[in-house]
Amino acid sequence: ISSKLPEVGTTIFTVMSKLASDCGAINLSQGFPGFDCDPELLDLVDQYMRAGLNQYGPMSGVGALRQRIAEKSKLVYGVDLDSESEVTVVSGATEALYAAVAAVVKLGDEVILLDPAYDSYAPAVKLNGGIPVYVPLEMPDFSVDWEKVKTAITAKTRLIMVNTPHNPSGYVWTQNDLDTLAELVQDSAILVVSDEVYEHITFDGRKHLSLLTHPVLRAKTFVCGSFGKTFHVTGWKIGFCLAPPRLTEEFRKIHQFLTFGTVPPLQYALADFMSDPSRYLGLSDFYQKKRDLFCEGLKETPFVFTPAQGSFFQMVSYGHLSDEDDYQLAVRLTKEIAVASIPISVFFSDKRDLKILRFCFAKEEKELLDALEKIKNIKI
Numbered sequence: 001i002s003s004k005l006p007e008v009g010t011t012i013f014t015v016m017s018k019l020a021s022d023c024g025a026i027n028l029s030q031g032f033p034g035f036d037c038d039p040e041l042l043d044l045v046d047q048y049m050r051a052g053l054n055q056y057g058p059m060s061g062v063g064a065l066r067q068r069i070a071e072k073s074k075l076v077y078g079v080d081l082d083s084e085s086e087v088t089v090v091s092g093a094t095e096a097l098y099a100a101v102a103a104v105v106k107l108g109d110e111v112i113l114l115d116p117a118y119d120s121y122a123p124a125v126k127l128n129g130g131i132p133v134y135v136p137l138e139m140p141d142f143s144v145d146w147e148k149v150k151t152a153i154t155a156k157t158r159l160i161m162v163n164t165p166h167n168p169s170g171y172v173w174t175q176n177d178l179d180t181l182a183e184l185v186q187d188s189a190i191l192v193v194s195d196e197v198y199e200h201i202t203f204d205g206r207k208h209l210s211l212l213t214h215p216v217l218r219a220k221t222f223v224c225g226s227f228g229k230t231f232h233v234t235g236w237k238i239g240f241c242l243a244p245p246r247l248t249e250e251f252r253k254i255h256q257f258l259t260f261g262t263v264p265p266l267q268y269a270l271a272d273f274m275s276d277p278s279r280y281l282g283l284s285d286f287y288q289k290k291r292d293l294f295c296e297g298l299k300e301t302p303f304v305f306t307p308a309q310g311s312f313f314q315m316v317s318y319g320h321l322s323d324e325d326d327y328q329l330a331v332r333l334t335k336e337i338a339v340a341s342i343p344i345s346v347f348f349s350d351k352r353d354l355k356i357l358r359f360c361f362a363k364e365e366k367e368l369l370d371a372l373e374k375i376k377n378i379k380i
């Protein structure tokens with residue numbers, strides 16, 4: 001058959017995790033915690049499953065969980081959300097991103113993507129008849145050049161997709177980023193999708209600035225989030241979308257035909273678990289220790305790097321040492337030193353090779369130290 005996504009193969013996360021497993025390597029490639037979630041969360045799931053809450057739940061999500069998400073937005077961002085008309089629980093941020101794009105993008109619409117971007121954005125745009133328009137992020141910190149975004153806007157621009165804290169770079173948006181985006185879109189019909197899955201993971205005293213906090217953006221944005229990242233349960237594929245009522249209405253029209261709903265006992269359990277905000281407020285400190293430990297060790301390797309501002313990824317450069325392409329190097333390191341990473345060329349529209357690898361540091365201290373010991377011995 002003729003492919004609808006001819007340029008797409010199997011995602012790099014599947015490729016590298018399989019290679020890591022085949023080679024018995026430490027897997028710092030695909031982003032997932034190397035430790036389990038809080039046992040109390042598991043007890044709650046067990047309790048709700050045994051209570052018989054195993055049939056379809058409400059399409060927009062269990063009310064108690066939507067309520068908790070609204071409470072969290074008030075507590076963390078000072079933003080009032082109506083849990084009935086502005087909060088939808090979905091099967092992972094991936095579904096939220098897809099459904100938001102599908103809800104608003106029509107054939108021939110242009111969608112601005114900041115390059116590099118998470119690998120699900122462009123396929124979502126293309127499958128819905130949209131045309132991705134790529135705006136390169138600025139090196140070396142992957143910040144946004146707003147003049148370039150302004151130049152990319154045309155009468156056909158329907159949507160801008162953004163991501164803070166950013167995967168793979170960890171760049172965290174500033175107030176100026178929010179203000180400038182708001183200025184660019186405020187007198188237009190352009191909408192925004194904001195991927196904020198790492199909202200609770202920022203370092204060195206930085207604060208995540210949700211697009212919800214800006215009044216102009218609040219009225220135009222689908223904010224996509226994930227419980228997977230926040231509660232160490234990436235395999236549960238459970239997330240949410242926050243958007244004003246008229247956008248949520250359209251979003252739910254798509255969600256109801258994509259998945260309809262998300263595992264109810266997980267939703268009830270998360271609602272109970274989130275009643276204690278310290279369970280998500282402490283996440284930045286938790287991951288900062290890991291980032292610091294990993295960066296300290298990296299100083300003894302040939303790589304050069306700037307510590308990540310947020311997310312649970314650390315990028316490292318090796319271009320001063322070698323011309324080897326980043327994909328080949330990631331594969332070779334997995335085979336030779338048994339540490340797997342992600343070559344970041346995969347996140348670029350043109351697969352540009354900046355000689356940068358991405359390591360996930362959401363791992364136990366021991367695993368990070370073992371990996372660092374191996375990385376110290378690399379031959380580049």
Ligand code: PMP
Pocket residue numbers: 031091092093094095118163166167195197225226227228234237238239
């Ligand atoms: N966006 C970004 C930036 C991510 O790193 C991820 C990775 N998990 C996702 C979205 C997808 O989140 P989920 O697993 O909840 O679908």
Ligand code: GLN
Pocket residue numbers: 011013014029030031032167
């Ligand atoms: N978000 C994760 C990463 O960037 C991977 C998610 C996935 O495997 N699809 O590594």
